[in-house]
Amino acid sequence: MQKSIERIAGDSEGVSYEFPVFRFEGFRFDGSDKAAPSAYLQAALHAGELPGVVAIDALMPMLEKAEAEGRIKGSITIVPQANPIGRAQYHFGEHQGRFHLGTRTNFNRGFPLLAAPDVELLPDTTLGTADQRLKSRLLQLSIGHDIVLDLHCDDEGLAYLYVHTSLWPAMADCAAAMGVDAVILWDEDTDGTFEGASITPYLNLPAEVARFDRRVATVEYRGILDVDGALAGADAEGLYRLLVGRGVILDQALSTPGSFTGIVAPLENIDMMPAPRAGAILYNVKPGDRVAKGALLATIVHAPGEAGGRTQVFAPQAGIILTRRSRRIIRAGEDLLKLVGDRKSADARSGTLED
Secondary structure, X not given: OEEEEEEEXXXXXXXXXXXXXXXXXXXXXXXXXXXXXXXXEEEOOOOOOOHHHHHHHHHHHHHHXXXXXXXXXXXXEEEOOOOHHHHOOEEOOEEOOOEEOOOOEEOOOOOOOXXXXXXXXXXXXXXXXXXXXXXXXXXXXXXXXXXXXXEEEEOEEOOEEEEEHHHXXXXXXXXXXXXXXXXXXXXXXXXXXXXXXXXXXXXXXXXXXXXXXXXXXEEEEEEOOOOOHHHHHHHHHHHHHHHHHOOOEOOOOOOOOOOOOOEEEEHHHEEOOEOOOOEEEEEOOOOOOEEOOOOEEEEEEOOOOOOOOEEXXXXXXXXEEEEEOOOOEEOOOOEOEEEEEOOOOOOOOOOOOOO
């Protein structure tokens, strides 16, 4: 294993940021001309989302053992904490790792959407902002890998993947290996998420060049408070199974996962349920619950102790509760939860959600 340190210049003199990158170099195990698949894994692009960080921490000894035994066939690049800028942001004692405080831009937005997988096409960020330089460098590190996983988490939720429609059902084996509960399919990214920037360069290429056997996904590891040793170990085993299953690592003792039997739905089926009033949330449902159309999802206490001081929110259609908020205070118009409906949402949103 090789460790290197990436440094990102800050926006003022004397300020810079750094993060480690770990590399496991593979080899052509069977002596053939075709190299084994390569993999790139990063976590905590939203710097406060730590389930992916501890999953990578649990995965590293497994990779080191495979390396020591000569079982790593393809190169693996690991970035356990991809956002040193967000990691350093605190405001009145509260961590702020989702948006760059200088530009007010979501750290998972604004990645360059390249026309082809060529690092020479990356924009010059010398005169840009620190977050732009970070995004350009992360994309540069990931370009060309056959497997690209961006590890995130939601507020409270099931484990699920965002997958481009062109990669499904070819990624069903990955979903099964990782043990996720759901897969959400999307087909257009105008916001420049990391996942979108990772797959977009291949969309304009001929299929034989684009090689849509590649694996690119945003992984949502349940909720932000699910930073737990047992969960981290299980998630690490899922990542390891994926790498073995796709031929990056050789492990003949590992059994092949079964077929994926979880939820698969297009992005347009998700109802986000904006809150009609500000106040305290009393949830009647939790992630994983199946609800009928008209079921009570939550009550918002907006005028406590007063007649008519509660507003109820009902399911617009039947479906599965994918996520809900971890905080119990909400403003009017903020999203209460993600409901994966059985059909297209009447309020379907284009582009990406708030991953």
